[in-house]
Amino acid sequence: MTEQDERPRFDPTERVELLLRDLRTSRHGLSSREAERRLVHYGPNEITRRGGRRWPKELAFQFTHPLALLLWVAAGLAWLAGIVPVAIAIVIVIVVNALFAFVQETQAERAVEALAAYLPVRAKAVRDGRVQTVEATTLVPGDVVVIGEGDRICADARLVEGGLEVDLSTLTGESMPAYRSADLLDTRVSLLQARDLVFSGTTCTEGEARAVVFATGMHTEIGRIAALSERVERAESPLESQVRRVAWLIAIIAVALGVAFIPVAMVFAGLSLGDAVVFAVGLLVGNVPEGLLPVITLALALGVRGLVHAGAVVKRLSAVETLGSTSVICTDKTGTLTENHMRVTTVWTNAGAVRMQDGVDSAPASSRQVADRLAAAMSACNNAELGDAGAHVGDPTEIALLEAASALGCQVDPDERRRRRVRQFHFDPVLKLMSTVDERDGGIWVDVKGAPEALLPHCATMAEDGGTSRPLSEGLRHELGERVDSYARAGLRVLAVAERRLRPDEPVPLRREDAERDLELLGLVAMQDPPRPQVADAVAQCHTAGVRIIVVTGDHGLTATAIASQVGITGEHPTVVNGDELERMHEPDLDVLLRNEKELVFARSSPEAKLRIADALRAEGHVVAMTGDGVNDAPALRRADIGVAMGRAGTDVAKEAATMVLTDDNFATIVTAVRAGRQVYDNIRKFIVYIFAHSTPEITPFLVFALSGGSIPLPLTVLQLLAFDVGTETLPALALGREPAEPGLMNRPPRRRSEGVIRPGMLVRAWLFLGVISSVLSMAGFFYVLLSAGWHPGDPTGPGAPLHHVYQQATTMTFLGMIAGQVGTAFAARTDRASLRSVGVFSNPLLLWGIGFELALAALLIYTPPFQDLLGTAALTPDMIAFVLPFPFIVWGADEIRRWLVRRRAAAKQSR
Template sequence: MTSSDTREVDGTSTTADPREPLISLFRDLRTSALGLSGRDAQRRLLVYGTNELPKRSGRQWPGQLLKQVTHPLALVLVIAAVLAWFTGTPVLATAIVAVIVLNAGFAFVQELQAERAVEALAAYLPTHAHVMRDRQRVEVEARTLVPGDVLVISEGDRVCADARMIDGDLEVDLSTLTGESLPAARSADQVETAGSRLQARNLVFSGTACTEGEARAVVTATGAHTELGRIAALTQRSTRADSPLERQVKRVAWLIALVAAGAGVVFVPAGVAAGLGWTAAATFAIGLIVANVPEGLLPTITLALAVGVRDLARRGAVVKRLSAVETLGSTTVICTDKTGTLTENKMRVTKVWLPGGEIDLENGSDAAGSAELRVLTYTAAVCTSAELASQPLGPTTGDPTELALLEVARSLGVPLNPHDRDAGRRAVFHFDPHLRRMSTVDIEGDRTVAVHTKGAPETVLPCCSGIAGIDGGQRELTDADRSRLSGLIDEYAAQGLRMLAIARRRLDDDTVIGPAREAIENGLCLLGVVALFDPPRAQVADAIIQAHRAGIRIHVVTGDNGLTAAQIARRVGIGSVGAQIITGEQLDALSEPELDHLLSGDEEIIFARSSPEAKLRIADALRAQGQVVAMTGDGVNDAPALHRADIGVAMGRSGTDVAREAATMVLTDDDFGTIVVAVEAGRRVYDNIRKFILYIFTHAVPEVVPFLAFALSGGAIPLPLTVLQILAIDLGTDILPALALSREPAEPGLMDRPPRPRKEGIIRGALLLRAWAFLGVISAVLVMGGFLLVLYQAGWHPGDPTGVGAPLHHSYQQATTVAWLGIVACQIGTAFAARTEHASLRAIGVFSNPALLVGIAGAIVFALLLVYTPFLHPLLGTAALPADQLMLVTPFPCIVWGADELRRLWLRHRAHRRPTAP
């Protein structure tokens, strides 16, 4: 809100300054520290509107259309239109201009569809917030927040509205609004009424992220009235950067445009010198230019990427940038977390070690009701911030590990009311990824104050000076105890169990609870060790096998124990028996050259007890070696590594908002298998783009060769094609099959190939040779052969007149029609040939791409309409064909496709005979 924001709630005008005293703020917002009722929130939503930034007021479509008519391929067509106009053929000039406009409109519509496809992905990741409604903490959609709501903000949350803190302390990343790289401290105790609001230490703002702490805050502004909304209003327009693929294709488009224009300029005087008149030479140049321009190339690529993004979203992988689809296909290394990605993230406590012995909770134990176990489970449950559902099917909130601790406490008759737990809490030291432990200071039932700590055993044990006795007392923690616990930890870890050490100590009444964590987490009494099991996901092992076949290495980077991580990795197929385990301390001790050497081999490594900085360092080292890295993460501190990796992969369910913002791809199901699915989809999209580039480039040869034959013969061979006929091919019969090729299923063996090199271009020499020197030449020979055969059958000899009024004019029109239909028929053969690069058509099935069959059917219907519609004959220079001439072009598709099928058979045979490198 601005300082003069005036709103109406239930017909009453309210004005609220977020920096005024809380009592006055609550009065102005008609709320309290307990939040709103559900009904009140619904009423306010109607008054204030949804908590969303205003959408841009539509695309600036004139500018977008202008961009479509000024790209290089369109500019070459403009040159052709100008030539046509000055050579006295206004009908041709008009037709070319119409093609430019239609193609620009088509490209504009395709880009609009692609943009909408990406914008629609927001529905797959609804942003939620925790608020107090009807005196209970609930989760609601962030778009339904209204002024007066009380937000509950925790570490990792994205702040969804501007708010004034009621209680608690936070560290907040304000870089979205201020550009500051370091988090800023925010506290409800800091009251400021002067200066900039962004500097006020008791306010938090929409679009920022909480990096540490927990607090409650009352919402003061939503949507366009937030600070972020104010900035958004100043920056309504935003430009979309071209992807690497689009830049690469645009460079090729400039090359094609220069070659076409240059050829036209060079061949005009050459044609005149060969005996053509200036008009005929200009007509030849126009035909050469038009035949070389693949009008639908750029919009088709954009649409193919958008289709890939949409398909991935349906399969659980939300890709936030079109260009990322291209990068996915070249992934060479995946650095994956363990918990929730390889495993189900459904923790359950299976064993508890107490000083008096081990208790197996899975198989039952007589000691399951002991006082020592109840003390341990109570301590573990108090040191949490999660909440179990009050009803059997109700919602749960919090970390799965903490939920497992609360569940075991409940099952042993030690239930803990979240409200009572929070009411008795005097201080909390949240889980620290470096310290790997959490502590709380709480008032217990007898009004004593105690410290409760849980965390990784190797970080909790150094904080302990005592251990619980069998009789309920306490004794000194000896070196023998530490040695025995070390062996126990290794034993549990080898079974794939995750461990938490539980400790506590009482504080004297005069103990000052300050900010020094070290002073609180000192002199603790170890109560025992809890072992939890998180089973691997059922489908992960198959996904690992598929990734390995695709030449992708997988490293595990986890904050868990190394032996535990290695056991889970072995179960799913990562690494070998005795795989190398590198702890966080060992990694920190490695120099950069040593780390490079470690990662340069083919071995898969387990990085255990890793800090977020370790993930960033590993990603940098791999990328420096030329690897394409996909890095998973879910925490706040994972954001730098997710941003630095080629593909940052965040968890959609268990991940924090900060991680999701930094990532390129978000897994809505938190499943490692979805990463492999995304890699396969990325490879398929990349291959499909190459398929329709091959399809489009092939047709340039049979369209150019007739004009070359006309020019080089000095006009002795009449023009086999007219420019309007070429335009009818490029705009009428070419587009639908090209679009359909973008939906091709994956070619067999797609995931058995190694990843493509990072710098490999999508348009390579092999593709151009196949398009121009093989398929294009075959198509040109068939087209010219059909044209000349029809003329010879009519008695034509080189140099005979075929113009209007000549005896051979009708036969010439039939010959050009055969040539035109021949190109259309060769397109059909090329479309089937382009469907696979190595495999035979039988391997994927003729009917596996229904869209292609529909596109080909549409092209055939369009072609026959042009041939057998009389009033179009004068415009296109065509004529109706008798049955024998129509049958002449019927085998063309099979000849083109059959020749390429034989070529691929020869390539497969040669590859089979080639000796395999050791």
Template sequence: MAEQGRLVDPEEALDRLLRDLRSRPEGLTDREAARRLEVSGRNELVRRARRTWPGQLGRQLVHPLALLLWAAAALAWVGGTPPLSVAIVGVVLLNAGFAFVQERHAERAVEALTEYLPPRATVRRDGEVRSVDARELVPGDVIVVAEGDRVSADARLLEGSVELDISTLTGESLPVLRTPLPGYHHGPLLEARDIVFSGTGCTEGEATAVVFATGMNTELGRIAALSQRSEYTESPLETQVKRVAWLIAAVAVTMGVGFIPLGTLLGGLTLADTVNFAIGLLVANVPEGLLPTITLALAVGVRLLARQGALVKRISAVETLGSTSVICTDKTGTLTLNSMRVVRAWSGDGEHDLTAPPAAPPAAPSDLVRRLAAAGTACNNARWDPADPDRRGGDPTELALLYLADAVGVPVDSGHPTRRAQFHFDPALRRMSTVDEVDDRLLLRCKGAPEEVLPRCSLVANGEGAVPFTEELHLDVAALIDRWARQGLRVLALAERAVAPGELDGLGREAAESGLTLLGLVAMVDPPRPEVRDAVTRCHTAGIRLLVVTGDHGLTARAIARQVGIGTDRTRVVTGAELERMPEADLDALLAENEELIFARSSPEAKLRIGDALQSQGHVVAMTGDGVNDAPALRKASIGVAMGRSGTDVAREAATMVLTDDNFATIVSAVQAGRRVYDNVRKFIVYIFAHATPEVVPFLLYALAGGHIPLPLTVMQILAIDLGTETLPALALGREPAEQGIMERPPRRRGQNVIDAAMLGRAWGLMGGTTALLVIALFLATLVQGGWGWGDSVSSGPLHHVWVQATTMSFLAIVACQIGTAVASRTERASLAQTGLLTNPLLLWGIASELVFAGFVVLLPPLQPVFGTTAPQWWQVALLVPMPFLVWGVDEVWRWSVRRRTAPVEG
């Protein structure tokens, strides 16, 4: 029964449908409707139960890197530094709260869908028409749909006819006619000509319809269910950061635990001493500044993209864009301007070029061109305000005809005060006609597809009246149409005939649209955005594959795609019907060919299916969309991109990024920004990791020497480096300009590690090792100069001050080497000469700030006992000066050798 969901066939014969619904044209009774409501439930979209907010917040607090920070906070507390422990906890809570807010914000697509449902519905109950709460509609109810109404449920028309805006479900802006049809209809339900759908709007007419589906059983409910089934997927960087966190944890725990037997058995230390220094090792290995640095760097990327017209709702999506390997783009408004213009016209006096912007007329438009434009103005339902372009609207094709009329000096009055009759546009007949009173006589004007209008024409207008539409002339016109079609132009034919005064009453469509006089043809195009071709070229250079997934006709999509550089004349076009019949294995094989494709007449499931198939092959997929029907695909894609101007609220809520200008070129700019952010994340990870070695090696030296060499650093000094001196330069590296050739390399694989062996070797071995040698050398030099000898105790007496001086110099040596590390980390391969020393002024400010912070730590009396520091001597400061240049110089030589080894061989 219908009360259990959609268990009836809405396309069966109308009498059988009424029988299965146990309904009749007069509607249900109130008592029967109340009974059915108990069974079928309310007519509303139900949101699936989600995780409660404590669970979502808790998940952010147990992120692997967050766990390491919790451990660092605990160790800081155990080490006797509660203030720093509190600071670390604050970092964890701040990051968790920020991520939690972002995730909650992305869960509102279903709530946005509910805005498409009207609060009230007009229904027949107990034999009378009344207004009821739309949530109380049930299958079997008979509803009344009139102009201006939103449809409350999926229903089959009983009588009357309406024009509907179903763009929320199909993505197409052209209103469609819905009228009762006799017999059966086979095909996609959305194309059924006698069914209206929940959430669509009635633009004209009035009809009654019997409800066969409510709530989640409607087409709108199906989209809501798809949106909810599309779960959140982690970005590549989020996945990699978790892997890095576990790697850091493994290294930290292994070194900390391994230090205990090493110190006790080889170093001869007490168990208490070894445990204390194991804590120091753990603190040295945990990069307390890594998580906030990554978060803030991504937030900077979000801010930069917003200035370029891309609003990113989840900060990790910035990095996802950088790894995008496939972009599935819509056509209208994204690749094109979404502004149809007439560019060619043909009439009895020949062909006319109207390409001068904005589709300006010839110097002296002929009377036939004016007559052609007047017919396009009359047979038209678009809105036109001559004084305010912002108040013009309607079907883009009809607006193009109004722009043509305005350009050639034909008056435009979208109110149509002289219209006497109208035959609505019929998608099956592909034509529309109106009857207007012109100079005390009636004229029928007809426009439509040439193959539908031309066979109904017997004459062709010319300058002297009309001539017969001979077979020879017909062939010439057909050749012209074919030539225009190959250029990707949309062609319309316009014709007219006189209607006798008494003929209008009872005039049928078939008779009315016959014996026409052909006025001419117009060819129009939705011009590609001028910047898209360059953006497409950048995609190709960057190894990004482009697929056009659109609700438009395949030939039109292919022509536009070809104009902007996507595909060729042989690019395959896959229709929605073909895709529905295509097995999964065939679709996988098709997508695995790595060719550019065009998917035309695509349904919501088609977009979702294409995205899933690409992601299963390891691709990072960016999917564009603007309609309600796009929401599931936008939610499921690696990066969902919604249109800000033409998009619906549902699409914007489901997407991760919103384009404020609806421009494909903005997507490409965002991809470049994402690559830049990812590169910069790698740069500051190298920078941060390079300081782990000089923090860890002193502990190992102490242990291996059995305590005969004092500890070169204190735990507080390590925390001052990790949370103080290195943070601002690391953030400045997050603003590093993009390296040359960033869009000339292929996208990285989704599973590619953000940290690789070469990166670790450079950070820990090359820069970190060089820094460790310099730090230990300065530490020992300070001890020896102060009178220390092998095995001397520094816990008390005059040597204690010498040891404080030595640890201060270890701290300052790491800070000095950080300057060289920061400059070297700015690039992975290029030299400093190519990058430019002054191209990142924020880094210079960051270096200055770390020098100021280090100066406070070693010079301010209140901070000296906290960090165990003292003021250095002049000769010690002099030894610090060359250290940044030594660290940078070693890395510069290494990068030079890499460039030399990987340079292409000439000849």
């Protein structure tokens, strides 16, 4: 480990004098020369990334996938046997599949680079005894930086002078700014909770201070998250792992068949080694569904495109399917379930409650006298500014108060407010009060706002309509306390507002103790970060679909519980686990908690806690979706089966770490994505049945050739087989991936993680039912042509033989018969049990277009001389075409009867 990699060996929460001593600096900062020396020692203040380029490895994987390896073997065998055109054709198939899959799956892993955006380009540091603007990357431990309102903090630092309000939401998930002051000393708390520390990547929303830097670059809290995110590897999706297992299964079967039948062809059928190799290549190619991977990739890509219009951008194709199998959604609160915008819901005065509906005052003007005074005080005791089109500046709470004051008809012009302000006493988190002294209505007023329990002791009276007031008796104070509690139980944040008019002979108070006394209470303001209107319905759909929702947030437990209850995630009394409790909890205890408690809220959760929760749920066999929008969510977003980031309110870090970004920040879009994922998975199974049903008719010609000892000529050439596999199969398979969702899709529970994409019943249906029927029909067409021309077993059919043209027509008949069976299989595969009539013959126009293309391509391959020379096809006569016409109806009709029997058997079983 190099010296730069070592974390500092001092405690940033120790007394300032000791910290300055350990950092070998002073309140006057460093000299430029000393800063340059330390820069060499500590390295630049930037987020770095381990490792190098990954795309060569990802591209190489596409060429070494089990199915690709099998095709490489087939190409090699064809080359050794001298069948060069076949070898080249197989290699082209490999390259096209690999490049297509690589382009579709490649995604830039920029999570760590995005973290760098949270470091400002410039910073103000005290160098050589004066404030200088320097590059943020040149800051070193020991530097003293100057932080002002609107500045993004560029290193972890300890305040040595002044106080700040800091937006820590990117690190802690808290929607409310936190107060940090050099006068506050916290020594037995975590770093993020220490009230005299500020951190890289956070933003100063109010105040001014100086701070000494104690950590830079990867040693900062944001750097620690970057390193954690870098170490978290993306897990393979359920579909990816299942397709991999299927690919190996197919490879083993294909190789086993090829190896087993080579001696059979040579010994029992008397074929030469060359003919046996041709036979083996045919078996390999016939057993490998070359279209499986590109068709799955295309189906997922189309699903991704559809989700973009629904408000979700999916960065990894398999994430669509993963959402469909999601059994648990771990959701953040702020900005995910809620709108991330504080709103005043009720303004309460002694004259009654003024309810705010969408920012519009719904109270009658007759009960507005005290409310108007309260609005004036809210506007004066405020530092936020309302901008055009929602471009507001300042603390979210103060913005909400200004919006309410404006709705109540009060003037909120910031220039006018500054002109009238005489003095300000900043918000003190210990006192929980803020006050200003302002000119208004021909006098000087003290305007105060703060927590009710903090402000009420400073109040002597309570305002009433008509300009009168009443003393704050103990009984009235008790009533006010109960009202505050009722708002709090509803998940609302409550502020009290008071004022006092200075006597004409009274001087402007210089101390807040002199200002904040003998106040007159104007009323209470209840506000909330409201839940999104679509969330409740989305949550109900999740419950119907068997998807469990767990709230995992950095916010306070009471607030998170209230929101979770409002949107229907939990009842009124869920199990709430705070971050400290979770940190002390052992892994078995966490497993039991997640298994037994159905209504859970994890509050004050750290990045490590979110990782633990995701890992524990996945260990229980759940497919986990994790939502988030902050920097602190990045590691958990990467660990979860699918990370879901908010596109509007989310940080760039969260967007880069996630696999899906909600462009509308709407939790309801997740439900749309879950539905789309289930639909895509169902459709993947449909076209797997469709593709696998063709393996039997593809292998049958080579088995007939081998088992007849060569007396029956090969009914299908290898190049015709490749044309069938790659040319005519893909579009109908892709169209099956666009089948509409079947009824009841969201009324069934999520499938298990261990459930394979291919079930035994699917293989029986594909190989032994649909495949056998298609094989019999295609071979019937082959023998129909040969026997009609007077062919007998053993007659020569090679080039120059009298029956050579008839043989070419016969192989073409096999080719066309397989395509006709393919059409029937496409219609049969559209449903698993339901009849085709129930879903509509013409309800999937893409399938009709795909079949039309398939038939047009077949005509091109059969009737054009260039393809006749390449594939060995020949033009068919009208009677041959007529012989093939019933094939699709026979295949579909047989499966329709099978599905009717299945439905009948299921109904009989249910009636019993």
